Amino acid sequence: MSPPFPWQAAQWERLWHARHTDHMPHALLVTGHRGRGVSEFARRLAAALLCPQPLPDGAPCGRCRSCALHDAGNHPELLVVAPEAVGKAIKVDQVRELMDFVSLKPVFGAFKVALVDPAEAMNRQAANALLKTLEEPPPRTVLALCAEGRASLPLTVQSRCQRVDFPPVATEAAGAWLRARLPEAPDLDSLMALYDHAPLAVLSAHESGDLGLRDDLIADLERLALGQADPVEVAARWATLDTPAVFLWLVKLLGDLIAVKSGASTGRVSNSDREQRLRDLAHPRRLVQLFACYDQLLRDRQYLQIAGGVPAINFLEAFAITWALSRGSFI
Numbered sequence: 001m002s003p004p005f006p007w008q009a010a011q012w013e014r015l016w017h018a019r020h021t022d023h024m025p026h027a028l029l030v031t032g033h034r035g036r037g038v039s040e041f042a043r044r045l046a047a048a049l050l051c052p053q054p055l056p057d058g059a060p061c062g063r064c065r066s067c068a069l070h071d072a073g074n075h076p077e078l079l080v081v082a083p084e085a086v087g088k089a090i091k092v093d094q095v096r097e098l099m100d101f102v103s104l105k106p107v108f109g110a111f112k113v114a115l116v117d118p119a120e121a122m123n124r125q126a127a128n129a130l131l132k133t134l135e136e137p138p139p140r141t142v143l144a145l146c147a148e149g150r151a152s153l154p155l156t157v158q159s160r161c162q163r164v165d166f167p168p169v170a171t172e173a174a175g176a177w178l179r180a181r182l183p184e185a186p187d188l189d190s191l192m193a194l195y196d197h198a199p200l201a202v203l204s205a206h207e208s209g210d211l212g213l214r215d216d217l218i219a220d221l222e223r224l225a226l227g228q229a230d231p232v233e234v235a236a237r238w239a240t241l242d243t244p245a246v247f248l249w250l251v252k253l254l255g256d257l258i259a260v261k262s263g264a265s266t267g268r269v270s271n272s273d274r275e276q277r278l279r280d281l282a283h284p285r286r287l288v289q290l291f292a293c294y295d296q297l298l299r300d301r302q303y304l305q306i307a308g309g310v311p312a313i314n315f316l317e318a319f320a321i322t323w324a325l326s327r328g329s330f331i
């Protein structure tokens with residue numbers, strides 16, 4: 001099997017056919033939730049394009065000098081452009097380096113490959129500089145831009161790339177792969193719905209205990225709602241955890257509470273395996289109160305993402321208090 005994951009067969013076959021018939025696009029925009037294996041796909045494709053004697057199904061041969069260099073992580077005809085640190089931008093100098101790289105003809109195999117990952121990290125200057133290469137692509141060069149979505153990239157860049165989309169993965173397409181890794185998981189359908197139909201996200205959540213965090217947060221919301229816990233103490237504990245994950249879960253849970261309060265039918269909430277507890281939490285609250293909590297979370301989360309280094313505890317405390325009071329009539 002050539003693509004890194006079984007749910008990527010259609011995208012792989014389309015590109016492999018293009019290469020086979022000498023119609024390989026010079027620029028690709030590979031998009032989708034990271035947990036659907038976007039980067040892994042682009043890297044495997046790069047390996048296959050670099051190999052001068054790939055197998056009939058498109059897989060790199062794994063035996064030639066090009067494959068050995070690729071596997072060792074220092075193939076001279078593969079350039080990966082990424083931010084210098086997590087959360088930083090890809091700068092124009094890095095794109096100029098890419099332009100120098102693609103200006104030389106490939107020596108080993110059929111193609112030179114440049115990956116920009118994540119492409120949405122390019123600042124405007126960098127994206128503008130890349131446009132020149134996209135408009136006048138050097139022969140036998142493939143540029144692959146990997147992005148979570150297209151919206152954050154300039155239309156001029158998008159329009160010069162052929163799209164390779166990874167939409168939500170059906171549970172059947174990833175079921176055997178996931179089941180082999182999570183034999184104990186009770187309900188793959190719910191897990192897939194919970195993690196945006198992204199199988200790698202399901203796996204990493206399971207490995208990191210993310211679902212345990214969700215259940216702890218539901219229990220905290222229940223205790224706060226019943227007046228059995230002190231919001232200040234609860235928030236202090238949340239602040240010692242992975243606070244971006246805490247915010248993400250609280251947003252998802254409040255979103256579900258709003259959904260059930262708005263009359264969503266059974267099975268239409270993302271935390272469907274905890275639906276009854278969520279219905280019990282939503283029941284005594286008014287929709288406007290749930291929206292107030294939800295808006296507060298979204299606003300605080302966005303502020304924390306923008307203002308680096310600000311302690312999260314004050315925001316968590318404010319939310320815990322709002323939530324604890326939300327059964328009253330004063331919001």
Ligand SMILES: [Zn+2]
Nearest residue numbers: 051061064067
């Ligand atoms: Zn090879």
